[in-house]
Amino acid sequence: MTIDPEASPPRPPGRPRSREADEAILGAALDLLIERGMGATSIEQIARRAGVTRATVYRRFPNLTDLLVRAIEWEYQNTQPEALSWPDVPAMIRDWAGQLSVPRSRRLIRRLYGTVDDLPELLRAYDTAHGSHRGRAVRSTLEQARTTGQLPPHTDPETLQLILSGAALQHLAAYPDTTEPKDIEAYFLAVLRQVGFPAASPSPSRRSTQR
Incomplete structure (x- = not known):
């Protein structure tokens, strides 16, 4: 033996x-x-x-x-807090586009969501290690954009975050893993335009009326 x-x-x-x-x-x-x-x-x-x-x-x-x-x-252990902090929405979208242009990252997220019924522990581990922190950072960025006028004042950051998350999952499912960052960025910006981003500045005559 x-x-x-x-x-x-x-x-x-x-x-x-x-x-x-x-x-x-x-x-x-x-x-x-x-x-x-x-x-x-x-x-x-x-x-x-x-x-x-x-x-x-x-x-x-x-x-x-x-x-x-x-x-x-x-x-996800080496993700630094500052990596989940963006000065504005365009910077956040550029970061998303860079990450979603990496084929390995795309396949991993698809695998994690594919285990949601049989092994939900994996998706919970992802949420604890990375997803929940990222979600808070996204909401903070959207809230700031509403405050500074980049988003309309009636925008609900939590709802918009759900819309963007759904758009990300749709991209993972429907677009090739070879999609360029610039094309992914354009994809998210097209989604954001549907909710009024960037918010249009009031015309001079309108501003004078509001005074």
């Missing part, structure tokens, strides 16, 4: 893990999720892709769900 050196003997409590092995496993899990989807991803495949044994994976993660949740958290 061949003894797996990775599986025996167990490491003493408190011994530090190998960061390289951790990152290899998390990266492999994320890549397989993107490439094949949840249904075609397994611990065995992840271990093979990461170049470790199954015992090494199970020592760190008790099951596939926990591993994939941790992989999502790991993917």
Whole structure:
């Protein structure tokens, strides 16, 4: 019988893990999720892709769900708060366009939403690690745009955020992953124009009437 050196003997409590092995496993899990989807991803495949044994994976993660949740958290761990702060709506849209022009990012979001029924933990992990922070930043930017007059005064930032989120999901579903950033930016600006962005400045005669 061949003894797996990775599986025996167990490491003493408190011994530090190998960061390289951790990152290899998390990266492999994320890549397989993107490439094949949840249904075609397994611990065995992840271990093979990461170049470790199954015992090494199970020592760190008790099951596939926990591993994939941790992989999502790991993917977004380096997002800095300032990266989710935009001076105005055009800057926010340019940032969105840049991110949505990356094929890997597009495929990952589609995979996450595809697991909403079978493994909702993944979408919750994304929301906790990134989505909720991004949502607050978007609302703040839209509120500022309403205050400064870029958006009409009757604009509801929360509703507009939902409209933009829906537009983003529609783009992920209906447009090719090779779409250029400038075309994605134009797409979102076309949506915003439907709600009055940028708000038209009052004419001189109208301003004088309002005084």
